[in-house]
Amino acid sequence: MKGQEFSVSEDVITLSHGSGGLVSRELINNVFVKKFSNAALSRLDDFANVGKVGGNLIFTTDSYVIDPIFFPGGDIGKLSVCGTINDICMSGAIPLFISVGLIIEEGFLIEDLLKISRSMAATARRSGVRIVCGDTKVVDRGKADKIFINTAGIGKIDGSPIYGSGAMPGDAVIVSGFVGDHGVSILSRRSGLEFSTSLKSDCAALDGLVKDIIEFKNDIHAMRDPTRGGIATLLNEVAKQSGVSVFIDEKDIPIRDEVNAACEMLGLDPLYLANEGKLVVFADKRVATEVLSLMRKNKLGKDAANIGEVTDMIPPRVYCRTQLGTTRLLDMLSGEQFPRIC
């Protein structure tokens, strides 16, 4: 890469790359403008004109501080684009534009930055999303950990979005596939905790899967992706926002043997483990079978399962019928089991 993409022969990010001067400009031109190629970005203004957008606008943001930055199934770049696409999709909207804010530690390998940028560009391209504006800051060595990425995104939707507050008694609760893969995969690579597993993160953009079921939009009362805090946290959030209770059946929840094994070893509950390519749908029971069958036709939803139902019990709680036939309260955790999982 040296000498080929950079006139200044450098292998690592220096403070100058975040200066706004010539070296910054070179980085922007050689990495971002090239990889994220589009007219709005190439103008090199401090803003992007993305033109007229009809319908209601959906706006979202997330920062990514995951450790390690490269992991089985993805990297921080792919994750940061998927995460924002998914937050937009969960509203039922079509993701359109993404902004990227990079905070890089001095000494970071330019080769790694190129890998991450390629990964962001490829992920955006696959979902038809354009990365239209960005910003790069560099901090002294030891003042950040390698790289942090913020993405914000704009989507559009005709009519009302799907909110987390719309779940209704009688709704079926459908999860799009195996839960906990991302969490276990990251932990297995975490320094000081390494263990061997064939698991990969499920990191994926869910726009295609949402598109496949969006014809049932009016009967999908709530939808969300179970990231930090896992499906247990998601169910609690939606229960609380909607003022309903949720009953799920442990035996119906798709969990891989490797995830169960790792959880036993580490003393974790898979229902609280992070996912980065799953969604949970609260659908009117009249359409549940059809929604499930549509999801299963998509490779990101092929292991989808109906895991429970919504009831009108108050106060809003989440209950889980265990395989032993007992019922346990699935509460919201106070904190996270592990930091920097996304």
Place this chain on the structure above:
Amino acid sequence: MKGQEFSVSEDVITLSHGSGGLVSRELINNVFVKKFSNAALSRLDDFANVGKVGGNLIFTTDSYVIDPIFFPGGDIGKLSVCGTINDICMSGAIPLFISVGLIIEEGFLIEDLLKISRSMAATARRSGVRIVCGDTKVVDRGKADKIFINTAGIGKIDGSPIYGSGAMPGDAVIVSGFVGDHGVSILSRRSGLEFSTSLKSDCAALDGLVKDIIEFKNDIHAMRDPTRGGIATLLNEVAKQSGVSVFIDEKDIPIRDEVNAACEMLGLDPLYLANEGKLVVFADKRVATEVLSLMRKNKLGKDAANIGEVTDMIPPRVYCRTQLGTTRLLDMLSGEQFPRIC
């Protein structure tokens, strides 16, 4: 604050505050939803529905890693909102919505987070901008430096934005006031470099000032705010983007005595020092006097000055007539004089 705004009696940010669990939720409800109060944010979804927005959309992002986070004239919160408002305004657009992504180091004082949030809320309110979505990540102690803030923003504009590529031969170059205040003010508080000065950062939202001159939009060929890299970098960027040269007169550039003194002491050039509340306008000379006089009526533009003009000389360069009567080339710096100035 303890016990009053928080049921869990904590003084500092812990990893749990970034977990997505109960402690996270409490932080979001007690700090952000309360301070940034608006309907879209209060829904607690992972996205904000900001409704229909007419005209062309302007999208921008910036991360803020300034050190120190509290400084004379502002703090990282005010800076992060002003910065994104200004990037939108420079296009001629009206800023509407802002997203906030926080990366906080474990152990950060909750009291400081409240101060910063109040400052963001007040700044947004004054410009009629709503902070509609956000995200909080917490990283282990030593993995980030106190707090980093990303803001992205959406604005709207009827017709075409003002780009950096539109400067034309014959344009007058007008700067809205004293340059270098922000840079010197931050450096004076930088650990290991402290010196005494009465200078304050010029950190300010420029939407009002832009509004005052926007009637001349068609004759304002380019406009930008001189942040990192100062006005020298801005002039070089616009010269290059527009394919023109710029001549400025050193004697006409408003620079405070304190800034000149600090620059002499530190061996710096004030034209490369960061500003956070200034703008540079490239206006058709027919309207330059009127634009200048409108700017001077606004308190953020009262020291505005016509500092030079655009010529058709190529290659695109920036020249500065010194007080000695000589002309020096004002080149783009390779890197920044100091990191983490914004």
